[in-house]
Amino acid sequence: MSGGAARRYVAAALGRCRARGLPLWEPLRERLPGRGAPPLGVGGGTAAAAVLPLLPPLPPRRHLSSRNRPEGKVLETVGVFEAPKQHGKYETGQLFLHSVFGYRGIVLFPWQARLYDRDVASPVTEKSENAAGHGSKEVKGKTHTYYQVLIDARDCPHISQRSQTEAVTFLANHDDSRALYAIPGLDYVSHEDILPYSSTDQVPIQHELFERFLMYDQTKVPPFVARDTLCAWQEKNHPWLELSDVHRETTENIRVTVIPFYMGMRWRYCIRLENLDSEVVQLRERHWRIFSLSGTLETVRGRGVVGREPVLSKEQPAFQYSSHVSLQASSGHMWGTFRFERPDGSHFDVRIPPFSLESNKDEKTPPSGLHW
Numbered sequence: 001m002s003g004g005a006a007r008r009y010v011a012a013a014l015g016r017c018r019a020r021g022l023p024l025w026e027p028l029r030e031r032l033p034g035r036g037a038p039p040l041g042v043g044g045g046t047a048a049a050a051v052l053p054l055l056p057p058l059p060p061r062r063h064l065s066s067r068n069r070p071e072g073k074v075l076e077t078v079g080v081f082e083a084p085k086q087h088g089k090y091e092t093g094q095l096f097l098h099s100v101f102g103y104r105g106i107v108l109f110p111w112q113a114r115l116y117d118r119d120v121a122s123p124v125t126e127k128s129e130n131a132a133g134h135g136s137k138e139v140k141g142k143t144h145t146y147y148q149v150l151i152d153a154r155d156c157p158h159i160s161q162r163s164q165t166e167a168v169t170f171l172a173n174h175d176d177s178r179a180l181y182a183i184p185g186l187d188y189v190s191h192e193d194i195l196p197y198s199s200t201d202q203v204p205i206q207h208e209l210f211e212r213f214l215m216y217d218q219t220k221v222p223p224f225v226a227r228d229t230l231c232a233w234q235e236k237n238h239p240w241l242e243l244s245d246v247h248r249e250t251t252e253n254i255r256v257t258v259i260p261f262y263m264g265m266r267w268r269y270c271i272r273l274e275n276l277d278s279e280v281v282q283l284r285e286r287h288w289r290i291f292s293l294s295g296t297l298e299t300v301r302g303r304g305v306v307g308r309e310p311v312l313s314k315e316q317p318a319f320q321y322s323s324h325v326s327l328q329a330s331s332g333h334m335w336g337t338f339r340f341e342r343p344d345g346s347h348f349d350v351r352i353p354p355f356s357l358e359s360n361k362d363e364k365t366p367p368s369g370l371h372w
Helices: 003-020 026-031 047-054 228-236
Strands: 095-098 104-117 127-129 135-137 142-151 168-174 177-183 186-190 194-198 214-216 224-226 245-251 254-262 266-275 281-292 297-303 318-326 331-341 347-358
Touching: 095 186, 104 186, 104 224, 104 228, 224 228, 254 331, 254 347, 266 347, 281 347
Parallel strands: 104 245
Antiparallel strands: 095 104, 095 194, 104 142, 127 135, 142 186, 168 177, 214 224, 245 254, 245 347, 254 266, 266 318, 281 297, 281 331, 331 347
């Protein structure tokens, strides 16, 4: 079975699971040849992508017979798909598969963010000039739901080439020194990326914070409820956890999504790159322009991002990373381009949507990390 045929088979099987309310992987257990899963590729914007982290690691072969299968490694049931919510939001404790990166996760709490989508035609056609003199279309933000989530640690190795799992970073106080403090295995997920499922396992997610933040209550739906520690952590670190604005723009079928966060005279930004086409492309360069209200304009060029030059393909359509920037003033904004290369060696530039870096008006104590 070829990789493409296998992905189509898995997608169809998952669709039948959802429609009939069956366990996620039960039809696959019986029907894949020799019960050994063929290489499926990684990523993908469909439910088939969600299979990868739950499959045993496989050698790089197009065909795999039962004698090549790692001893004792078979598909196992992890839960039952639920119908995705078209309206409303998911509650704390909702289990899900990420529709793009394929990892298992659980919702900690939802956020309401303003989504500035430059791909959607706005009724307002007037132009505005930014501080650096570059014209840009006026885009009106709409409210959209995002979620702070825990990622299952078992799936992190499978997504390490597609997403940084240290997605949440703080500017923390430790012995009167301000330093960056990273929490592995947290992410922000858009509502449409949630594929909800249910499980009878009382500890379905492996993460060091799972049992500190959540507890099992069979009388609730979903049956995982927030502990006081989660509520206290959210309340204490709210200014640094909250995502208020999300910016999105597509150039030549490459969509760039940017989420900026304020951390006290320093900002963090999370960027997701998505290939909406079937053509394989590779990110080669970044070109940033950073304007500060102090009047300075900085230009930054370099190879790749965070030391990588990710390839975006139909099998691996997305890459996500985060970085940081400091300004000499309390606010400013950033914009720029990513340069991609096609298989024939030609290049094209993808726009990074301009986004503002606004400091919080009320001064609050920087977050103190995880201490109870």
